[in-house]
Amino acid sequence: MTKNNSRRDFLKSTALGAGGLILGFNWFGQEASAAAIVEGITSEAGNTAFNAFLSIQTNGIVTIFSPNPEIGQGIKTAFPIIVAEELDVDWANVKVLQAPLDTKKFERQVAGGSGSIPHSWQRLRKAGATARQMLVVAAAKQWGVSASECSTEKSFVIHTATGKKLGYGELATEAAKLTPPTDVKLKDKKDFKLIGSTIKGVDNEALLTGKPLFGLDFYREGMKFAMIQRPPAFGMKLKSFDALAAKASASGIEVVSFKDKVAIVGKSTWEVKKARDLVKIDWEKAANLESSDDHNRIFKELLDGKNEVRRKDGDVEMAFKDAAKIVEAEYQCPFLPHNPMEPMNFFAHVREDGVELVGPTQTPQNAQNQTAKLLNIPVEKVTVELTKMGGGFGRRLGTDYVLEAAELSSIIKAPVKVMWTREDDMGGGSYRPAVRYRFRAALDKQGNMIGYTLRGAGLNAGNSTRQDNFPAGAVPNLLIDSAEHKSPITTGPWRAPITNFLAFAEQSFIDEVATAAGKDAVQFRLELLEKAKTAPAGEIKYNIDRMKAVIELAAEKSGWGKKKKGVSLGFSVYFSHASYVAQVAEVVMKKGKPVLQKIYAAVDCGIVVNQSGARNQVTGGIVDGIGHAMYGNLTFKDGTPDQKNFNAFRLIKMNEIPAIEVSFVNNGIDPTGLGEPALPPTGGSVANAIFKATGKRLRNQPFIEEDQKLFESVS
Amino acid sequence: MANYNLKINGKTLKTEVSPDTPLLWVLRDNLGLLGTKYGCGMAQCGACTVHINGEATRSCVLPVSAVADATITTIEGLSEKGDHPVQRAWDAIDVPQCGYCQTGQMMTAAAFLKKNAKPSLEEIEAAMSGNICRCGTYHRIKEAVQLAATKM
Numbered sequence: 101m102t103k104n105n106s107r108r109d110f111l112k113s114t115a116l117g118a119g120g121l122i123l124g125f126n127w128f129g130q131e132a133s134a135a136a137i138v139e140g141i142t143s144e145a146g147n148t149a150f151n152a153f154l155s156i157q158t159n160g161i162v163t164i165f166s167p168n169p170e171i172g173q174g175i176k177t178a179f180p181i182i183v184a185e186e187l188d189v190d191w192a193n194v195k196v197l198q199a200p201l202d203t204k205k206f207e208r209q210v211a212g213g214s215g216s217i218p219h220s221w222q223r224l225r226k227a228g229a230t231a232r233q234m235l236v237v238a239a240a241k242q243w244g245v246s247a248s249e250c251s252t253e254k255s256f257v258i259h260t261a262t263g264k265k266l267g268y269g270e271l272a273t274e275a276a277k278l279t280p281p282t283d284v285k286l287k288d289k290k291d292f293k294l295i296g297s298t299i300k301g302v303d304n305e306a307l308l309t310g311k312p313l314f315g316l317d318f319y320r321e322g323m324k325f326a327m328i329q330r331p332p333a334f335g336m337k338l339k340s341f342d343a344l345a346a347k348a349s350a351s352g353i354e355v356v357s358f359k360d361k362v363a364i365v366g367k368s369t370w371e372v373k374k375a376r377d378l379v380k381i382d383w384e385k386a387a388n389l390e391s392s393d394d395h396n397r398i399f400k401e402l403l404d405g406k407n408e409v410r411r412k413d414g415d416v417e418m419a420f421k422d423a424a425k426i427v428e429a430e431y432q433c434p435f436l437p438h439n440p441m442e443p444m445n446f447f448a449h450v451r452e453d454g455v456e457l458v459g460p461t462q463t464p465q466n467a468q469n470q471t472a473k474l475l476n477i478p479v480e481k482v483t484v485e486l487t488k489m490g491g492g493f494g495r496r497l498g499t500d501y502v503l504e505a506a507e508l509s510s511i512i513k514a515p516v517k518v519m520w521t522r523e524d525d526m527g528g529g530s531y532r533p534a535v536r537y538r539f540r541a542a543l544d545k546q547g548n549m550i551g552y553t554l555r556g557a558g559l560n561a562g563n564s565t566r567q568d569n570f571p572a573g574a575v576p577n578l579l580i581d582s583a584e585h586k587s588p589i590t591t592g593p594w595r596a597p598i599t600n601f602l603a604f605a606e607q608s609f610i611d612e613v614a615t616a617a618g619k620d621a622v623q624f625r626l627e628l629l630e631k632a633k634t635a636p637a638g639e640i641k642y643n644i645d646r647m648k649a650v651i652e653l654a655a656e657k658s659g660w661g662k663k664k665k666g667v668s669l670g671f672s673v674y675f676s677h678a679s680y681v682a683q684v685a686e687v688v689m690k691k692g693k694p695v696l697q698k699i700y701a702a703v704d705c706g707i708v709v710n711q712s713g714a715r716n717q718v719t720g721g722i723v724d725g726i727g728h729a730m731y732g733n734l735t736f737k738d739g740t741p742d743q744k745n746f747n748a749f750r751l752i753k754m755n756e757i758p759a760i761e762v763s764f765v766n767n768g769i770d771p772t773g774l775g776e777p778a779l780p781p782t783g784g785s786v787a788n789a790i791f792k793a794t795g796k797r798l799r800n801q802p803f804i805e806e807d808q809k810l811f812e813s814v815s
Numbered sequence: 816m817a818n819y820n821l822k823i824n825g826k827t828l829k830t831e832v833s834p835d836t837p838l839l840w841v842l843r844d845n846l847g848l849l850g851t852k853y854g855c856g857m858a859q860c861g862a863c864t865v866h867i868n869g870e871a872t873r874s875c876v877l878p879v880s881a882v883a884d885a886t887i888t889t890i891e892g893l894s895e896k897g898d899h900p901v902q903r904a905w906d907a908i909d910v911p912q913c914g915y916c917q918t919g920q921m922m923t924a925a926a927f928l929k930k931n932a933k934p935s936l937e938e939i940e941a942a943m944s945g946n947i948c949r950c951g952t953y954h955r956i957k958e959a960v961q962l963a964a965t966k967m
Binding site for chain 2 (some may be wrong): 172173298301307311316325370371443488490491493522716719721723745746747751753754755756757760
């Protein structure tokens with residue numbers, strides 16, 4: 101390969117001159133391009149579009165477009181299931197495609213807040229039902245009968261009286277000519293066949309054979325590769341740089357600078373990475389360079405200082421004055437990186453006539469809007485194509501890495517894919533904020549909680565409380581407030597924002613209060629819910645009956661209250677992102693250390709769309725919760741994180757997981773999301789079980805560092 | 816730069832690249848074999864696992880010069896039709912969430928099962944605990960390895 105050869109030239113010359121060699125290279129950008137695929141399908145002969153979500157080919161193949169970003173939450177399978185259910189199509193005839201960003205056709209193309217399913221549930225059902233109705237009318241017309249005499253089943257319209265059948269493929273062309281009905285009848289939930297069944301991921305085959313699906317898998321002829329050196333510490337800025345050695349290291353290396361960053365551009369990932377190591381950069385201090393020791397001091401100042409009141413019920417001062425017993429405790433959680441397995445990356449091509457963006461993003465519309473603003477061009481000039489994401493956990497709700505790619509492409513005037521190394525990713529910010537909580541509870545002589553205060557102190561956490569969550573409403577005198585320190589360390593949403601650590605603190609503290617009151621952990625919570633029902637204090641923003649139902653289901657499944665020899669149980673329940681999850685953790689002592697043996701989870705997310713996907717989300721959320729509660733820690737020295745790769749940052753591994761048993765409440769309520777709700781209660785159930793087993797109350801995450809001795813085997 | 820005729824997935828693939836380039840980037844940037852993933856670049860996560868002479872190996876820290884004569888198998892060559900028992904089991908159990916780490920997981924599992932056809936649960940855990948799955952699909956991976964073991 102001569103250095104001036106383009107990829108395509110390389111392809112030709114190798115094929116011609118290589119004799120017996122078999123060519124292993126073909127330009128795969130086309131294959132990785134969702135838009136190209138979408139275009140190919142819709143322009144296929146005999147393929148008729150019914151609406152934004154689906155088209156039907158004359159051979160009966162139904163193409164369903166899934167508009168929301170797929171991040172591992174299984175939306176690319178769940179959305180089409182809902183459409184296909186109402187369409188009454190044979191799932192074997194369904195082909196699913198990722199739709200690009202299209203603000204005219206779709207709403208809320210976002211992966212976040214566990215909101216995709218609840219937002220789109222009715223819309224998707226209607227899309228399927230509308231097309232179904234059009235197919236029925238087309239068949240009825242052909243047979244000269246009334247549409248009401250016809251039914252549908254597995255891609256066929258059937259004339260009930262005569263048993264005559266017509267396939268969807270045969271009807272598609274005529275049906276699509278009809279005016280879409282506006283008031284279609286949706287199925288009775290009891291008639292659901294696909295919804296609630298077990299359906300495998302639609303991308304399994306491509307994933308398991310190594311097909312290019314992710315952002316990093318996107319390649320385009322003539323595309324440049326880039327890495328960016330960002331300030332090495334939060335609070336530093338660029339002073340100067342010397343790129344001489346870097347530019348000499350390989351052909352085509354370019355080094356440019358923008359916004360306190362130095363970008364290294366070249367012809368391959370490895371050449372760029374090596375060149376980056378050769379750029380000599382001087383940084384200078386622009387703000388405080390914070391260390392973890394500073395943070396511990398700041399927490400204390402915040403907790404003792406001025407706070408913003410978030411919720412106030414009754415008279416807290418009086419309650420604590422009258423208390424027979426007062427319980428106090430503080431809980432702390434560290435910064436956490438998101439660590440999706442696929443690090444940040446994005447492709448951008450800024451051309452004269454528009455901007456093409458391709459890559460993994462949870463918020464394509466934000467990417468579009470902000471790119472348009474950055475480059476001062478109309479929004480319509482920016483297209484965003486969605487690739488599959490190798491995880492995100494909230495990190496890809498940000499657009500920093502998209503804008504960097506767009507800005508770089510505009511500077512070098514070439515298509516470019518910016519890739520972050522793991523070190524860039526883990527050291528690059530937008531972390532889960534670190535928070536410390538101070539709790540106080542007042543008990544009367546009968547062990548009733550008559551007063552409750554929670555103060556949250558967060559580093560770039562905004563409101564670090566969720567003031568309306570349980571036990572708010574169940575305690576007559578309650579005060580919840582928060583304080584924030586603005587740190588140069590950047591933070592952002594991390595799977596189940598705030599509640600991913602608040603729930604651990606709240607559910608552990610409730611356990612402390614129940615213990616102090618001499619009450620059973622489950623009974624204590626149920627009594628509080630009863631109070632919320634019969635004598636509510638202030639506004640109640642959770643559903644008491646639904647919370648009670650998951651508590652009872654988890655207790656039943658785990659055999660709560662029945663003695664199991666050598667097994668200690670810990671309880672936890674949480675309402676977040678519109679779903680309810682209760683957990684019981686089982687801990688046993690092995691060689692003198694507590695070992696998490698099993699977690700029972702009772703989940704109410706309303707109707708379960710896909711059993712396989714839902715169970716995968718709940719199990720994965722719990723594993724995530726255990727891993728970060730036990731091991732996750734990001735500490736700082738002079739503005740720089742101490743952990744920058746998986747050798748220093750410990751993620752949970754296969755030999756560290758307990759058995760997990762998932763049960764769903766079957767209540768027929770419209771579905772809510774599941775990407776997040778199973779995680780928050782996990783830290784609490786585990787800590788409460790460890791307390792039962794060892795008498796040690798874990799109040800700081802990660803547990804393994806709070807008490808290393810506790811987790812060491814005694815031989 | 817140097818020329819290599821690499822033996823990958825039963826074919827000989829020609830490429831010209833700097834000898835210190837990790838095999839991972841040769842596969843991805845030069846040969847268009849994109850099933851092998853970058854996760855950490857320091858052999859800590861297993862996303863880049865391939866088979867070198869049948870052994871599960873991390874390709875992100877393996878210079879191409881070290882495998883000039885080796886027999887290399889990537890996920891694309893694990894089976895012709897995507898029907899290796901491990902791939903079938905992964906689908907049957909519906910393992911993936913985001914799926915990014917799964918090709919590396921399968922390459923580790925396939926090499927392991929070739930050596931140990933009837934593994935115990937502890938042996939599976941020991942063999943698979945070097946591969947990180949950030950989505951936490953470990954229960955299903957374990958189940959899939961057990962299922963694949965019955966079909967090898």
